[in-house]
Amino acid sequence: xxxxxxxxFGTVALVxxxxxxxxxxxxxxxxxxxxxxxxxxxxxQWSETDMQSTVKDLVASxxxxxxxxDAKTPPLVMVxxxxxxxxxxxxxxxxxxxxxxxxxxxxxxxxxxxxxxGDIADEYNYQNSGMVSKxxxxxxxxxxxxxxxxxxxxxxxxxxxxxxxxxYYKVTLNMTxxxxxxxxxxxxxxxxxxxxKKTIGx
Numbered sequence: 537x538x539x540x541x542x543x544x545f546g547t548v549a550l551v552x553x554x555x556x557x558x559x560x561x562x563x564x565x566x567x568x569x570x571x572x573x574x575x576x577x578x579x580x581q582w583s584e585t586d587m588q589s590t591v592k593d594l595v596a597s598x599x600x601x602x603x604x605x606d607a608k609t610p611p612l613v614m615v616x617x618x619x620x621x622x623x624x625x626x627x628x629x630x631x632x633x634x635x636x637x638x639x640x641x642x643x644x645x646x647x648x649x650x651x652x653x654g655d656i657a658d659e660y661n662y663q664n665s666g667m668v669s670k671x672x673x674x675x676x677x678x679x680x681x682x683x684x685x686x687x688x689x690x691x692x693x694x695x696x697x698x699x700x701x702x703x704y705y706k707v708t709l710n711m712t713x714x715x716x717x718x719x720x721x722x723x724x725x726x727x728x729x730x731x732x733k734k735t736i737g738x
Contacts, residue, residue, distance in 0.1 A: 580703050580731050582626050582692075587634060590707045590725040595638040597723040598711065603684070604644050604721075613639070613711075614648040614682040622692035622705070635686065635709070648682040684720070685712045699733040 598604060604611065615636045618628035639645050656679075663673040688709035695702050708724040 580701060580729065582622070582624055582705065586705060586727060587631055589727065590705075591631065591634045591638055593725050594707065594709050594723055595635060595642065598686075598709070598721060599639065599642045599644050601711075601721045603711070603713075607644070610644055610646045611683040612648055612680055613645045613684045613686055614650055615639075616650060616685055616687045618687065618707075618709075619689040621689055623694070624692070626690065628690060631690070631707070632686075648680070682714055685714060686710070687712075701731045701733070702728055703731070704728045 615632050618632050620626050620628045636647060640647065657676075660674065660676055662668070664675055686709060688707065691706045691708075693704040695704075704726070705728075706724055706726045708722065710719050711721040712719050
């Protein structure tokens, strides 16, 4: 039986096209909700599991310190910067936001919002522009000052030998007395994750 060359070329072209499409970038087209506290070790980078575990342990340590635990009134705390000393792009602001939220849930501290200062100054200017009644307007000079500042640093060490890889993280937080400049509390959370390279066969 004779097969036309035109038909053969058409079949080859179709197979080639499907092959190219099959090797192209794949889209994630189906999703599902998961428990955000479920352990995530999908890759070898910083994950939400690392953040949750770190914040939980450090907040527990901080709230058990006498400066917080034995205070007669909730101290005023300002949560500021977490320096990222790793080679990864990590949203350290998200980590410190979680620290603040968990501390607030503990009900043992109150907070000064550093990020809101610009908005507060703008609102002061508006309220004192003559547009707001004297009875309700606010102005500078009445804000409370922070008692403590909480900040810290995120470090990592990556080691890779053959098919073995380990990633070590250390998050250190400090709480400094604003009046004396003395660090009254400091603690760190360490974790090490191990991975193996998978051999990709044909």
